[in-house]
Amino acid sequence: MRNPSETDILTAIYQVIQDRKRNPSEKSYVASLYAKGLDKILGKIGEEATETAVAGKGGDRDEIVYEVADLFFHVLVLLGHYDIEPERVYAELRRRFGVSGLEEKASRSS
Template identity: 45%
Template sequence: MDKGVLDELYSVIKDRKENPMEGSYTNYLFDKGIDKILKKVGEESTEVIIAAKNKNKDEFVGEICDVVYHLMVLIVEKNIELNDIAEELYKRSKKIGNKKAERKPVEKI
């Protein structure tokens, strides 16, 4: 997958927030606010789960795209940069292979 596609989607969504376009579904979500955006993320996540149980790959991919789009709207709404997410994923990638049981518990003071 081309990372540029996600960067481009993020840029378009951010631009819609900064420069509203009449008739834009993205602007509709921003205008309705956080509750509507969260509702759509929840609905689309549920549809991904249902599609995953079916055998139709195209339907599953479509639902994943819907949830990614709505997550991007949420990310922009919360003023999170894609780089913030990339940095966190990078930090987590350094932990790959570390089993939780092998980690030392933090002592309580």
């Protein structure tokens, strides 16, 4: 696989995750998450979200970057579980761009 650019790294990682899902190996962390099931994947997201929050509170910029990368990775594993392409998330973010967060949230609760 070619080295992905900065703009498509999440898509490239997602493609590797999907490959690990289709072709599991004992040496694959992703395959081990899928083998343990959805609850394990969700637990990892919760763990990484908590670690991200703790890093944010601590204010160490490098630690924040490290923990956010872990969180993004595990969210991609969740998307892979449901075969949801990251592009769907990007499209939703594009839809929300330029819309007040308060207005967007209100539109979902109507």
